[in-house]
Amino acid sequence: MVLLREGLCPGLTVDMVKALQTEDIRTVEDLVSSDSEELAQKCSLSYKALVAVRRVLLAQHTAFPVSGADLYEELLSSTSILSTGNHSADKLLDSGLYTGEITELAGGPGTGKTQMCVSVAMNIAHELKQNVLYIDTNGGMCASRLLQMLQAKTTNTVEQMNALQRIRVFRVFDVFSLLCCLQNLRACGLQKGSVGGGSVKAVMVDSVSAVVSCMLGGKQTEGMSLMIQVATELKMIAKDYNVAVLVTNHVTRDGNGQLKAGLGQTWSHIPRTRILLQRANRPGAPTSLRTATLTKSSRQPCYLMEEFDLCEQSAEEPKSRFSGKRKLDTTA
Numbered sequence: 001m002v003l004l005r006e007g008l009c010p011g012l013t014v015d016m017v018k019a020l021q022t023e024d025i026r027t028v029e030d031l032v033s034s035d036s037e038e039l040a041q042k043c044s045l046s047y048k049a050l051v052a053v054r055r056v057l058l059a060q061h062t063a064f065p066v067s068g069a070d071l072y073e074e075l076l077s078s079t080s081i082l083s084t085g086n087h088s089a090d091k092l093l094d095s096g097l098y099t100g101e102i103t104e105l106a107g108g109p110g111t112g113k114t115q116m117c118v119s120v121a122m123n124i125a126h127e128l129k130q131n132v133l134y135i136d137t138n139g140g141m142c143a144s145r146l147l148q149m150l151q152a153k154t155t156n157t158v159e160q161m162n163a164l165q166r167i168r169v170f171r172v173f174d175v176f177s178l179l180c181c182l183q184n185l186r187a188c189g190l191q192k193g194s195v196g197g198g199s200v201k202a203v204m205v206d207s208v209s210a211v212v213s214c215m216l217g218g219k220q221t222e223g224m225s226l227m228i229q230v231a232t233e234l235k236m237i238a239k240d241y242n243v244a245v246l247v248t249n250h251v252t253r254d255g256n257g258q259l260k261a262g263l264g265q266t267w268s269h270i271p272r273t274r275i276l277l278q279r280a281n282r283p284g285a286p287t288s289l290r291t292a293t294l295t296k297s298s299r300q301p302c303y304l305m306e307e308f309d310l311c312e313q314s315a316e317e318p319k320s321r322f323s324g325k326r327k328l329d330t331t332a
Contacts, residue, residue: 002028002029002061003026003027003028004020004021004025004026004028004030004080006043007104008028008057009053009057009060010053010056011049011052011053011056011328012053016049016053017060018332019044019045019120020039020043020045023039025039025042025043027031028057031053031054031057032054032057032058032062036050036051047286049298068317077234078099078242079099079100079242079246080096080201081095081096081097081098081099082097082098082099082124082128082130082201082202083127083128084093084096084097084116084120084123085119085122085123086116086119086120086308088173088306088307089169089275089292090117091304092275092292092297092306093273093275093296094297094299097244097246098244098273099201099238099242099243100238100242100243101111101238101245101272101273102234102235102238102243102245102246102247102271102272103244103245103246103272103274103275104246104247104248104249104270104271104274104296105117105246105247105248105249105277106260106261106262106274106275106276106277106295107217107248107250107251107276107277108250108259108278110279111278111290112206112277112290113206113207113248113277113312114138114140114141114248116277117134117204117206117246117248118141118142118146118188119149120204121167121202121204122146122150122167124166124201124202125163125164125166125167126150126153126154126163127153128201129166129167130199130201130202131167131168131199131201132166132168132199132201132203133168133190133200133202133204134167134170134201134204134206135169135170135178135181135182135204135205136169136170136171136172136206137171137172137173137178137204137205137208137210137211138173138205138206139173140206141169141171141206143164143195146164147160147164147224150163165329167320172211173211174211175215175226175227175286176226176229177211178205178230179209179226179229179230179233181208181219181278182230182233182234182237183233185237186237186240186299189241190243191205200241200243201244202243202244202245202246203234203237203238203244203245203246204245204246205234205245206248207247207248207249207250208230208247208248208263209249209250209262209263210225210250212227213250213262213263214279215227216263224266224288224307227263227267230264231267231270234270235270246286249261249262249263250262251276251290257276259276260295261274261276262294263293264295268296271296272297272298273296273297273298273299274294274295274297275293276292276293276295277290277291277292277308278290278291278293279291280307286309286311288309288310289308289309289310290308290309290310291305291306291307292305292306292307292308293305
């Protein structure tokens with residue numbers, strides 16, 4: 001609640017504040033919910049002056065309603081869909097990564113989380129010609145592997161170098177450095193990640209759990225607070241700058257022995273969409289074959305499953321259908 005005080009708005013003087021306090025009107029809520037005419041008589045105040053103050057306070061402190069149609073139009077105009085370059089992942093994600101949202105890849109060691117992140121970064125930088133911020137917390141980002149992926153897409157060295165320049169890598173190895181990095185990026189409007197004047201369309205953190213999980217449990221009471229701060233920064237970056245945020249997480253097992261994403265119940269509500277990566281256990285399956293299971297989504301039925309080979313790189317991006325949503329223009 002906002003307390004009434006001199007200077008809070010034009011016309012709200014010390015004498016008026018004191019007069020209102022005699023009738024136990026101490027906050028903005030008290031003033032706007034009271035009868036102005038009756039209050040003016042009780043406090044011996046000018047009715048016109050009191051109404052003018054009330055109107056200004058309402059304009060300053062009241063949330064005006066917005067229709068659902070306006071919200072939907074705003075969503076259509078601001079949301080882009082970034083293809084991951086992986087047909088199976090795009091099917092699970094309902095065409096790709098959505099800007100303004102956090103998407104999570106969860107999986108055990110060696111299931112391809114970093115490989116997926118690098119592949120998505122390469123696709124956005126090369127195919128969509130957009131800048132990517134890649135925050136590496138476990139040393140998994142390999143420039144030579146990224147170049148190999150690009151060489152499989154194009155033999156043009158100029159295109160390869162242009163795509164590499166659009167990917168900005170930050171290496172942080174503790175949660176405090178991660179927070180500092182995210183706060184600095186948000187404070188400068190993601191300009192640090194902008195190369196050649198292009199816009200940043202994706203922020204990747206590989207991995208969140210590498211720097212957060214060691215702060216949770218036991219007597220480390222500050223770990224939960226630090227995790228929430230990281231989540232808040234990622235959400236603000238996604239919403240305020242209309243970018244897609246992709247993070248990776250480790251897995252644990254629940255009471256029934258089933259795999260689930262790590263970092264606990266609190267973190268489980270942070271990503272809008274979650275995909276669980278696992279090795280394919282089918283007899284005779286290649287070691288690079290993976291299964292991707294959609295375990296959380298607001299657009300698709302959960303527990304849809306797709307298989308894909310980490311070693312296969314699509315020669316071209318498959319066409320997808322959209323329902324009231326727009327794909328990011330690759331010519332922009």
